[in-house]
Amino acid sequence: MIKIPVLRSILLVFVMIFLYRLSFPEEFRKKQSQSEIAGSKEKKNMVVSIIPMPAKLEMKKGSFSLNRQTRILADTELVWEAGYLSDVLHPALGFKMLVEEVASNPSMENVVILRLDPSLSGLEGEGYVLKVEDARIEFEAFKPAGIFYACQSLRQLLPPEIFESSPVPGIEWKVPCLFIEDKPRYEWRGQLFDCCRHFFPKQTVKRAIDLLALHKMNRLHWHLTEDQGWRIEIKRYPKLTEVGAWRTEKNGERYGGFYTQQDIREIVEYAQVRHIMVVPEIEMPGHSSAALAAYPELGCTGGPYKVENSWGVFPDVYCAGNENTFQFIENLLDEVLELFPSPYIHIGGDECPKQRWKECPKCQARIKKENLAHEHELQSYFIKRIDRYLTQKGRRLIGWDEILEGGLAPNAVVQSWRGVKGGIEAARQGHDVIMSPTSHCYLDYSYPSITLERAYSYEPLLEEIPGDKAHHIKGLEGNIWTEHVPNRDRLDFQVYPRLTALSEVAWSPKEKRNLEDFNSRMKTHFRRFEILGVKYGFNELDKYMKNSTVIGHWKAEQMQKEGDVLDWNLTPHIKAPGKYNIIFLYTHGSAAVQIAWAAIFQDQKEIHRDTHSGWSGGNKRDIVYKLKLEKLKPEATYFLKAHLTPHGDTNSNGEIRISREKQ
Ligand SMILES: [Zn+2]
Numbered sequence: 039m040i041k042i043p044v045l046r047s048i049l050l051v052f053v054m055i056f057l058y059r060l061s062f063p064e065e066f067r068k069k070q071s072q073s074e075i076a077g078s079k080e081k082k083n084m085v086v087s088i089i090p091m092p093a094k095l096e097m098k099k100g101s102f103s104l105n106r107q108t109r110i111l112a113d114t115e116l117v118w119e120a121g122y123l124s125d126v127l128h129p130a131l132g133f134k135m136l137v138e139e140v141a142s143n144p145s146m147e148n149v150v151i152l153r154l155d156p157s158l159s160g161l162e163g164e165g166y167v168l169k170v171e172d173a174r175i176e177f178e179a180f181k182p183a184g185i186f187y188a189c190q191s192l193r194q195l196l197p198p199e200i201f202e203s204s205p206v207p208g209i210e211w212k213v214p215c216l217f218i219e220d221k222p223r224y225e226w227r228g229q230l231f232d233c234c235r236h237f238f239p240k241q242t243v244k245r246a247i248d249l250l251a252l253h254k255m256n257r258l259h260w261h262l263t264e265d266q267g268w269r270i271e272i273k274r275y276p277k278l279t280e281v282g283a284w285r286t287e288k289n290g291e292r293y294g295g296f297y298t299q300q301d302i303r304e305i306v307e308y309a310q311v312r313h314i315m316v317v318p319e320i321e322m323p324g325h326s327s328a329a330l331a332a333y334p335e336l337g338c339t340g341g342p343y344k345v346e347n348s349w350g351v352f353p354d355v356y357c358a359g360n361e362n363t364f365q366f367i368e369n370l371l372d373e374v375l376e377l378f379p380s381p382y383i384h385i386g387g388d389e390c391p392k393q394r395w396k397e398c399p400k401c402q403a404r405i406k407k408e409n410l411a412h413e414h415e416l417q418s419y420f421i422k423r424i425d426r427y428l429t430q431k432g433r434r435l436i437g438w439d440e441i442l443e444g445g446l447a448p449n450a451v452v453q454s455w456r457g458v459k460g461g462i463e464a465a466r467q468g469h470d471v472i473m474s475p476t477s478h479c480y481l482d483y484s485y486p487s488i489t490l491e492r493a494y495s496y497e498p499l500l501e502e503i504p505g506d507k508a509h510h511i512k513g514l515e516g517n518i519w520t521e522h523v524p525n526r527d528r529l530d531f532q533v534y535p536r537l538t539a540l541s542e543v544a545w546s547p548k549e550k551r552n553l554e555d556f557n558s559r560m561k562t563h564f565r566r567f568e569i570l571g572v573k574y575g576f577n578e579l580d581k582y583m584k585n586s587t588v589i590g591h592w593k594a595e596q597m598q599k600e601g602d603v604l605d606w607n608l609t610p611h612i613k614a615p616g617k618y619n620i621i622f623l624y625t626h627g628s629a630a631v632q633i634a635w636a637a638i639f640q641d642q643k644e645i646h647r648d649t650h651s652g653w654s655g656g657n658k659r660d661i662v663y664k665l666k667l668e669k670l671k672p673e674a675t676y677f678l679k680a681h682l683t684p685h686g687d688t689n690s691n692g693e694i695r696i697s698r699e700k701q
Contacts, residue, residue: 382436
């Protein structure tokens with residue numbers, strides 16, 4: 039029996055909790071997960087997992103049910119956004135919400151109202167208010183981009199099945215009642231997409247744009263020219279794509295492709311309506327082998343040159359002493375400017391070796407004539423000249439942080455990649471800066487090098503940047519270079535979910551960032567990815583490292599420059615038949631190691647071999663070798679053999695681990 043006073047005090051506690059919730063809804067929420075259930079009696083599917091996390095979110099009681107009768111009412115300026123919302127929800131809903139272009143009537147029920155409000159200028163160009171009530175949903179913003187981002191939030195407020203491409207029966211399309219007021223921290227939230235090292239079809243680029251939109255990102259930095267391929271059609275210089283878009287791979291196969299001007303217009307428009315600016319990157323003066331292969335007269339030596347089929351930095355670059363080089367670049371930029379309305383044009387400017395310029399009479403004559411101190415100033419001359427040209431045409435030049443060397447035009451924007459020093463220096467000098475340091479933002483790096491947590495921990499605003507220069511930090515980009523990204527699946531694997539983490543870094547207020555909460559929202563987000571067919575990556579090594587033990591090492595003194603087969607005793611580690619994972623984990627030294635194959639030997643006889651190319655250094659790739667032992671032979675000796683080649687010098691050290699797959 040519970041006595042009355044006890045009951046009374048229990049009741050009192052409940053009343054106090056209720057009052058506490060009413061008075062401090064925000065604090066209460068923090069104690070729970072932000073993916074809280076709206077109203078404790080609501081169903082499990084009412085969790086809120088919006089990524090990036092909105093600046094302000096208040097849960098309310100109740101929910102809105104979306105059904106066949108739900109209509110979208112939109113201001114005239116928002117008809118595209120309204121149509122987009124209807125279209126994007128249509129496949130999973132199985133019905134299309136009707137869009138009505140009307141001055142909204144707040145007394146209407148079962149409607150989604152999209153409205154611009156001039157009094158919301160505080161939300162700037164991309165902010166929005168999203169109100170979900172039992173009877174209606176309202177989006178309000180100062181500009182259409184804000185309404186578009188409210189659409190993205192609404193998609194994420196619905197059950198993840200809303201991302202299905204065909205009708206999902208038996209789902210209640212409920213949206214929890216809430217209030218969101220949201221705007222981005224940074225105006226530049228981008229992805230660099232290298233379509234040169236590997237070529238990606240138009241559909242893949244559009245898909246990348248859709249995924250950016252889902253994450254409220256707004257820049258596609260499209261890397262279109264490289265040593266290994268020229269990917270943009272230039273009508274005046276047809277050989278750029280006839281010759282420059284194709285390379286002969288080491289196995290003799292022809293590889294390549296390019297985007298026609300029509301393709302580019304289509305992609306730029308596709309992005310534009312999704313409030314994404316496409317910024318083209320046309321590399322100069324380095325990384326220009328493909329252009330030189332097409333027009334060898336623009337190089338210092340006159341060639342012949344080839345479209346490169348290996349990765350790295352190549353000595354042949356545009357001749358900076360030749361007037362024709364500048365004529366050529368200006369002419370092709372004219373076509374680029376036609377195609378891309380972006381106020382910004384990226385011209386690369388990174389990794390330009392100076393040896394050809396040192397030996398070239400024309401380049402040396404230019405240095406003399408322009409009174410330049412050395413080849414670095416010649417590079418600065420080159421960039422400044424192109425900057426003048428772009429400025430004259432009303433555009434702004436962006437370049438990698440190397441463009442700071444030897445002085446820089448005031449209008450230019452610097453993208454910091456070699457760490458953050460370039461970004462700090464550029465901001466101090468008063469240049470606008472885009473941050474994409476290799477330490478956090480290089481999505482082509484392996485997961486052990488840049489984990490999801492590490493990407494999430496990135497903070498673009500550093501203490502070293504003086505307060506009055508902080509506004510120069512415009513935001514960030516996640517970069518996907520595609521040397522080792524041959525197809526869409528690999529692209530997905532490298533980019534997501536790390537770009538998801540960076541989207542929150544770029545959008546959400548710093549104080550709203552919380553790893554634990556992000557991880558809990560990611561559970562729903564992974565489900566969205568699975569439905570969308572995004573083959574996201576994970577820390578693959580974690581899986582193999584679990585329960586692994588060290589079986590031995592490779593040491594600098596064992597390394598042969600041209601590579602060698604090494605062996606390690608496995609006998610103490612082989613206790614049962616099964617599948618074994620062998621992990622080659624670089625630990626220290628200046629050289630990475632390349633692994634060609636690994637094999638298991640039983641009493642000197644090879645049992646099984648895994649042949650694939652692995653790379654283990656600061657960056658690690660495909661370093662797990664899977665070996666099968668069908669039958670255990672008692673008393674036998676087991677050995678592991680592997681072919682290791684150090685990269686650069688021979689100073690490579692690492693450990694080798696083994697784990698056995700669970701049956
Ligand atoms: Zn030259």
